[in-house]
Each structure stands twice: as C-alpha cells, then as structure tokens.
Amino acid sequence: xxxxxxAMSRLPLVPAxxxxxxxxxxxxxxxxxxxxxMNNRPVWALFHGSANYRDIPHPxxxxxxxxxxxxxxxxxxxxxxxxxxxxxxxxxxLLGFDSFQGLPEDWRPDIRPMYxxxxxxxxxxxxxxxxxxxxLVKGWFNETLPDTLANLTATYGPHLxxxxxxxxxxxxxxxxxxxxxxxxxxxxxxxLLFDELINYPNYRDQALYEWVTKYNRxxxxxxxxxxxxxxxxxxxxxxxxxxxxxxxxxxxAQ
Numbered sequence: 388x389x390x391x392x393x394a395m396s397r398l399p400l401v402p403a404x405x406x407x408x409x410x411x412x413x414x415x416x417x418x419x420x421x422x423x424x425m426n427n428r429p430v431w432a433l434f435h436g437s438a439n440y441r442d443i444p445h446p447x448x449x450x451x452x453x454x455x456x457x458x459x460x461x462x463x464x465x466x467x468x469x470x471x472x473x474x475x476x477x478x479x480x481l482l483g484f485d486s487f488q489g490l491p492e493d494w495r496p497d498i499r500p501m502y503x504x505x506x507x508x509x510x511x512x513x514x515x516x517x518x519x520x521x522x523l524v525k526g527w528f529n530e531t532l533p534d535t536l537a538n539l540t541a542t543y544g545p546h547l548x549x550x551x552x553x554x555x556x557x558x559x560x561x562x563x564x565x566x567x568x569x570x571x572x573x574x575x576x577x578x579l580l581f582d583e584l585i586n587y588p589n590y591r592d593q594a595l596y597e598w599v600t601k602y603n604r605x606x607x608x609x610x611x612x613x614x615x616x617x618x619x620x621x622x623x624x625x626x627x628x629x630x631x632x633x634x635x636x637x638x639x640a641q
Contacts, residue, residue, distance in 0.1 A: 397442055398607035399423060400640060404600045412596050413622060416608075420585075420619040420635065425610040429580060429636035430462050430553070432610060434469040443609055444638050446578040448474035450550030451539070455528060455565050456582070457485040460515035462553065467518035479543060480522040481551075484532065487514055487525060528561060532568055548574050555582035563594035570602050577639040579606065584635045585620045586628040609636040 399419035404412055425432050433443055446452060452470065454463045463483045470481060514523050524531045539547055549572045554562050562581070573579070584593055598604060612631045613619040621628065 398444075398609060398638065401599070401606050401608060401637075403603045403605040403641065404596075405603070407600075409596055412599075417618065417620040417622055419608040420611050420613075423608050423610040424613040424615055424619050426612075428612050428631050429610055429634050430465065430582075433578070433580070433636060434465050443636075444576075444578065445473075446470075446551035447576060448476065448550070450548045450577075451479060451572065452481040452551040453549060453569075454481070454483045454553040454555060455485075455561065456553075456555035457483040457487075457515065457517075457523065458555075460517050460521075462555065462582075463521055464518050466551065466553070467521045471518065471520050479539060480520050481518075482522055482524060482535065483517065484524045484526075484528055484535075485514075486527050528556070528568075529564055532565075536568075536572075547572050549577050551578045551580075553580045553582070555580075559593055563597060566594050566598040567601075570598065570604075573604075573639050575639055575641055578609075579637040579639055581635050581637075583630075583633045585611070586624055586632045603641075605640040606637040607640050609638055611635045 399422050401412075401416055401419055427435070433445065448470070452466065454466070457463050460483070463481060467481050514525060517523060524535055536547070549569060552565075552569065552573065554565055556562060556565065581595070584595065599606065611619050612634060619632075627633070
C-alpha cells in the first residue's frame with residue numbers, strides 16, 4: 388500500500404472538473420500524457436514492466452478484476468498470469484465480458500470494416516482459451532453485467548470494489564455504459580485502462596470526460612505509449628495512429 392501511495396504522489400493528476408468544459412479537459416489531459424510517455428503498450432508495461440518507468444502502480448489483489456472486450460483473450464490472460472503469480476488469494480476470478488459476436492455498431496469508418504465496422508472482431512460466439520483464474524461472461528454488456536453484479540454481491544457481500552478495470556470495447560456507447568454502471572464500485576486506487584481512448588478520428592466521442600464530470604472524479608495519468616520527440620496525444624487527428632498509441636492507463640484518485 389505504501390508503494391502505491393508513493394507512486395501516486397509522482398503521477399500527474401487530472402483533477403475533478405467543476406464547471407470546466409470539454410476543451411479544457413482535453414488540453415489538460417494532453418499535457419499530462421506528455422509527461423508519462425512509455426516505450427510499450429500500457430497493458431504490457433503494467434504486467435510485464437517498462438524499461439523507462441518503474442513506478443507503475445499495480446492493481447490490488449483483493450478487489451474485482453474486470454475486462455470488457457476480451458476478443459481472443461491476449462490481454463486478459465496476461466493479467467491473469469500476473470495475478471496468479473503475485474496474489475496469494477485470488478477470489479473472485481478475473482471476469483471477462485464479451486459477446487464474441489463482434490461490435491454491435493460501427494466504430495471507425497476510416498479503417499477496414501473487419502476492424503472498424505459493425506460485426507468487427509466476430510468470433511462467431513466462440514470463446515477463447517483462458518487461464519484457470521478467468522471466468523468469461525458471454526453476451527452484451529448491458530444484458531450480462533447487472534446479473535453478474537447481483538451474483539457477486541450475493542456471494543461476496545455488498546461492499547464490492549474494483550481493483551482493475553480494462554475497457555477494451557472500442558465503442559463510446561460501451562465505454563459509457565461500463566463506467567456508469569460500475570462507478571460506485573470504483574475507488575481511489577482502482578487501476579483503469581482504456582485500449583482505445585485517443586489518437587484516432589472521432590475519439591472525442593469518448594466517455595472519460597462525461598464520467599469524470601458526472602461523478603466529480605479525478606484520475607492520475609500512469610502512462611501511454613509513444614515517443615519522446617512527438618506529442619503523446621494528437622488533439623485533432625485526421626487519421627488514426629497505430630493502435631498502440633490509442634491506449635491510456637490511469638489510476639483513480641477520487
């Protein structure tokens with residue numbers, strides 16, 4: 388716990404927004420991201436270590452670990468292996484939510500339909516192989532999450548909290564739903580990872596600003612993938628940067 392607090396004290400803070408507009412939020416976020424450029428994707432830096440940052444705070448073992456948008460299981464298995472090697476007690480399991488039927492709506496018309504259109508990432512309902520400490524929840528988020536939370540509450544009690552939340556669902560609508568539905572379970576110290584947040588056209592239709600303003604939230608910027616010689620965030624991108632540059636890792640401050 389002490390290590391986490393020391394790490395947080397060194398991380399740039401995006402404070403709660405009271406009466407500030409979207410443009411101000413984006414300008415502040417862009418400046419903070421420039422101070423935390425990593426040489427690897429945040430998910431790899433988090434669970435493999437990063438060559439240029441040793442102060443990355445890791446999720447607490449005791450809370451819920453959740454991923455929304457599992458696809459072929461690469462990132463959830465990476466997190467699961469790290470968790471099983473570091474955490475003595477692992478209940479409840481790491482939960483992965485996905486329909487495995489592709490995106491329910493168009494995401495990015497500027498890239499190939501197989502990656503940006505409705506139905507992209509379709510596995511025909513087939514779930515991937517996952518580590519033993521992972522439980523997959525198949526279906527649309529809004530149809531499966533309420534019952535899952537009710538079952539978790541019945542099993543583990545009413546004071547559930549989220550230690551790790553990975554939003555890898557691509558769509559604004561999906562991210563907005565997840566953040567809204569899970570807000571009361573997030574706390575200071577929750578590790579919050581977005582796989583697609585910045586550096587592509589129409590990224591402004593994203594849910595982070597709405598969440599921090601609606602719930603008076605503040606977040607620490609842990610890092611984003613990039614290069615020291617260019618801004619970490621293109622505020623007005625005309626085309627998308629490589630997918631690695633779209634991901635941002637945060638820790639909830641309040």
